[in-house]
Amino acid sequence: MKSLLPILTVLAAIVALWYAGTVWLNAQWTHDQAARAGVEVTFAEVVADAMAQERPVLPAPHQVARGLWDGVTGHKVTSKRSLVYHAQVTLSATLVGFVIGTLAGILLAVGIVHNRAMDLSVMPWAIASQTIPILAIAPMVIVVLASVGVTGLLPKAVISAYLSFFPVVVGMVKGLRAPDHMQLDLLRTYNAGRWDTFWKLRLPASMPYLFASLKVSVAASLVGAIVGELPAGASAGLGARLLSGSYYGQTIQIWAALFAAAILAAGLVMIIGVIERGTLRRMGMVR
Amino acid sequence: MKDTNATTAPVIEAKGLGLTFETNDGPVHALKDVTLTVGKGEFVSFIGPSGCGKTTFLRAIAALEYPTEGTLTVNGMSPDAARQARAYGYVFQAAGLYPWRTIAGNIKLPLEIMGFSKAEQEERVERVLALVDLDGFGRKFPWQLSGGMQQRASIARALAFDADILLMDEPFGALDEIVRDRLNEEVLKLWARTEKTIGFVTHSIPEAVYLSTRIVVMSPRPGRITDVIESTLPRERPLDIRDSPEFIAIAHRVREGLRAGHGDEV
Numbered sequence: 001m002k003s004l005l006p007i008l009t010v011l012a013a014i015v016a017l018w019y020a021g022t023v024w025l026n027a028q029w030t031h032d033q034a035a036r037a038g039v040e041v042t043f044a045e046v047v048a049d050a051m052a053q054e055r056p057v058l059p060a061p062h063q064v065a066r067g068l069w070d071g072v073t074g075h076k077v078t079s080k081r082s083l084v085y086h087a088q089v090t091l092s093a094t095l096v097g098f099v100i101g102t103l104a105g106i107l108l109a110v111g112i113v114h115n116r117a118m119d120l121s122v123m124p125w126a127i128a129s130q131t132i133p134i135l136a137i138a139p140m141v142i143v144v145l146a147s148v149g150v151t152g153l154l155p156k157a158v159i160s161a162y163l164s165f166f167p168v169v170v171g172m173v174k175g176l177r178a179p180d181h182m183q184l185d186l187l188r189t190y191n192a193g194r195w196d197t198f199w200k201l202r203l204p205a206s207m208p209y210l211f212a213s214l215k216v217s218v219a220a221s222l223v224g225a226i227v228g229e230l231p232a233g234a235s236a237g238l239g240a241r242l243l244s245g246s247y248y249g250q251t252i253q254i255w256a257a258l259f260a261a262a263i264l265a266a267g268l269v270m271i272i273g274v275i276e277r278g279t280l281r282r283m284g285m286v287r
Numbered sequence: 288m289k290d291t292n293a294t295t296a297p298v299i300e301a302k303g304l305g306l307t308f309e310t311n312d313g314p315v316h317a318l319k320d321v322t323l324t325v326g327k328g329e330f331v332s333f334i335g336p337s338g339c340g341k342t343t344f345l346r347a348i349a350a351l352e353y354p355t356e357g358t359l360t361v362n363g364m365s366p367d368a369a370r371q372a373r374a375y376g377y378v379f380q381a382a383g384l385y386p387w388r389t390i391a392g393n394i395k396l397p398l399e400i401m402g403f404s405k406a407e408q409e410e411r412v413e414r415v416l417a418l419v420d421l422d423g424f425g426r427k428f429p430w431q432l433s434g435g436m437q438q439r440a441s442i443a444r445a446l447a448f449d450a451d452i453l454l455m456d457e458p459f460g461a462l463d464e465i466v467r468d469r470l471n472e473e474v475l476k477l478w479a480r481t482e483k484t485i486g487f488v489t490h491s492i493p494e495a496v497y498l499s500t501r502i503v504v505m506s507p508r509p510g511r512i513t514d515v516i517e518s519t520l521p522r523e524r525p526l527d528i529r530d531s532p533e534f535i536a537i538a539h540r541v542r543e544g545l546r547a548g549h550g551d552e553v
Contacts, residue, residue, distance in 0.1 A: 182379050185351050189377040190397045190448075191370050200396065204387045283387035284428035 025057040026050035059252045067256035089237040097160020098221040105168025113176040139231035160224030164217035171213025175206025211276035218268045299325040305356030316509030317343040332495035340510020375452035376445025382437035384429040391425030415443040435466035506548025514544035
């Protein structure tokens with residue numbers, strides 16, 4: 001496990017910096033409290049207090065870890081106080097959005113590669129769509145869909161899909177165009193049509209590109225689902241946890257929710273990675 | 288250049304063939320006034336420096352390029368019609384095997400597209416693998432094979448659907464000389480066994496002389512035929528025939544033809 005050492009070293013450095021930041025940022029409050037009470041505090045007392053405040057500016061790593069642990073194991077998974085419950089709400093919107101976004105991305109890429117008009121027209125729009133701040137679009141999507149009676153998971157999934165289709169379009173266009181002239185000429189000598197060219201050459205050739213895109217797009221899907229939970233004042237989901245945490249100054253809750261989201265994203269990317277390795281190995285593309 | 292070997296049925300007939308590419312720097316005459324008849328069962332090599340149109344001519348036969356002047360027929364049809372009639376197999380400089388298909392899967396590619404039955408596909412794969420001496424390698428993936436073996440697999444792929452004509456565009460150009468010698472021997476054996484008509488593009492003089500019944504020497508700007516040399520070598524050709532005076536005489540004439548075509552540029 002030689003590779004573990006550098007990883008642990010970096011992790012230790014981050015944790016150390018974090019603790020230093022905790023003391024530095026939270027000390028002010030300790031000093032203010034002490035001044036109000038008219039007592040002197042030693043540095044050791046400041047450090048001890050900075051790590052144990054209820055609403056710290058920056059919670060210490062162990063506070064976040066405990067918040068995360070309590071959130072995951074401290075309540076029934078159906079409880080509104082359980083992080084598992086909120087993660088599952090966000091995850092379902094993420095997955096639905098991811099599927100919609102991926103399908104839309106693949107279809108657009110197929111269109112772009114096979115149709116000259118789409119090639120010239122779709123890409124600029126796709127790029128423009130990603131330059132609009134998602135935070136500006138999200139409330140409008142929620143409001144518009146709510147006005148036609150669509151609420152709950154679907155509006156969040158739409159925002160999620162909006163973010164996740166783009167990497168798939170870019171990756172798949174590149175992947176479907178990966179076959180070189182020689183490979184296309186070879187199929188022409190067999191008198192192969194577009195259909196055969198697509199199924200037997202373009203699609204298999206695009207697989208490594210697709211999986212690279214999916215890893216980016218699944219993480220973007222999660223961001224989209226969380227952002228979709230913010231403007232509606234949703235009562236459930238990691239976004240809702242973030243929002244209520246910031247309303248009530250529950251910094252530990254915010255950080256715990258952030259880490260839950262990060263762990264979720266890492267898990268999703270890892271699952272895609274496993275599927276990627278399995279698929280490419282079965283296709284003989286991994287040595 | 289007058290044809291002397293048009294005694295057998297003509298398979299490829301080019302008359303006054305011209306092909307001009309329009310580029311930003313003006314027109315490029317890839318081929319100009321090319322007249323050639325290739326008879327059934329001939330092994331014709333095209334040799335010349337780059338830009339002489341040898342590959343373009345082969346591609347025109349395969350309907351991958353379209354001539355701008357003259358006429359070109361393959362088996363008495365237009366190249367397009369000949370392609371639809373599966374008249375030829377094409378071997379490119381790179382093997383171009385699909386990395387996601389096994390060797391057998393790669394050979395099945397044209398068979399799937401042409402709609403052969405599953406049983407027939409299996410049977411043909413076995414047969415052409417044996418033909419190129421790759422029995423038992425069907426389940427390997429391309430990366431598990433050497434460059435020479437990959438190129439043999441790509442020849443097997445071109446043979447799988449029984450085309451009468453085999454067009455080979457510098458198939459061994461990327462291989463080292465030892466492998467190339469072996470493959471040259473095997474191509475000759477293959478030719479003797481299958482009696483196919485072969486068009487072979489190369490830039491190696493010994494390769495052209497060793498393999499061909501006829502050598503077409505070409506030169507660039509514009510791409511044209513400068514000499515057509517009948518080989519006097521017997522059909523049976525051991526590798527050491529290349530040290531015979533006859534072989535050296537033909538190779539000399541090819542070299543002279545290449546030099547003349549180059550004019551004062553070299």
